[in-house]
Amino acid sequence: MRHSLFGFSLLSIILGTTPDGVMACEGDCIIGIANAFLTNYTVTVHTVLSHIANDIIAEVLPNRQYNSPPLSILQPIYSAYKQQAYTHLETDIFPSYFHGKCAKPDPEHPDAPPVDPPGCPNPDCPVVCGTPGSLVHFYPKLRYIAFNSTRKVLKGCTERGEEEVKRNVQREIDAGGGAQRRSSGWVGLYHSKSSRGAKYRRTVDHAMEVVERLLGEMPSRLKIVCGGTDSATNGLPDCSWEAAMKEYILSFP
Numbered sequence: 001m002r003h004s005l006f007g008f009s010l011l012s013i014i015l016g017t018t019p020d021g022v023m024a025c026e027g028d029c030i031i032g033i034a035n036a037f038l039t040n041y042t043v044t045v046h047t048v049l050s051h052i053a054n055d056i057i058a059e060v061l062p063n064r065q066y067n068s069p070p071l072s073i074l075q076p077i078y079s080a081y082k083q084q085a086y087t088h089l090e091t092d093i094f095p096s097y098f099h100g101k102c103a104k105p106d107p108e109h110p111d112a113p114p115v116d117p118p119g120c121p122n123p124d125c126p127v128v129c130g131t132p133g134s135l136v137h138f139y140p141k142l143r144y145i146a147f148n149s150t151r152k153v154l155k156g157c158t159e160r161g162e163e164e165v166k167r168n169v170q171r172e173i174d175a176g177g178g179a180q181r182r183s184s185g186w187v188g189l190y191h192s193k194s195s196r197g198a199k200y201r202r203t204v205d206h207a208m209e210v211v212e213r214l215l216g217e218m219p220s221r222l223k224i225v226c227g228g229t230d231s232a233t234n235g236l237p238d239c240s241w242e243a244a245m246k247e248y249i250l251s252f253p
Contacts, residue, residue: 024101024121024130025094029252033135034090036248037146040241041089045081045154048221049074052214059214060207061172073168076161077154077215085153092149093142094130102129123250132249139242140234147226147236151219158218165215169207 053070071078102125103114119125125133135142223229226239
């Protein structure tokens, strides 16, 4: 599913808030661009997590009572992602890749001050530097920076939040959401206490294996939702938002 319409509507709202007099992407420009990617990717991450939560329920919690949405099982991961993603996005874009001035020395006049190449600072600057025109020219790279930053943060949040997710799943099993309810399964009249305990342990062990497997799929599922990365320049078609993002980037002087 493409999220470009969401990105376009978001960016069109932000367009009216651009500051004047900024000659490079700094200050509000940096914050605005990082936030635009964050807002769009938050929708994408929500989609990925929702799919995984639904798969966990289908495999190990078929009797779950819906007092809370499926995503609540993965809330530790989602909350951590929303808290951490902005800082990583901003740093990975600025200054890790885009930074500095575009001006270059003129080889024919080496003693003269550096000059901006054609298209710099805007609208299409073929030099990697810290201006809107450079971000537009190298947008295929920018798109992958935002994706890789998001994937890195999501993977880290998943690894750190796995044990809490497992506890959430075990609580759901204890509440009767597992494959067999307590009332009709392991507390049945013909089951001994030891056999009930062994069956419960097998149920929990299986559930934990499923959780580990599905959480391990998080990075690959993000790539799938984004449309794949087969092309170095045109990959991630569903996490590009290219037209709207370029328009927004160039709204900064």
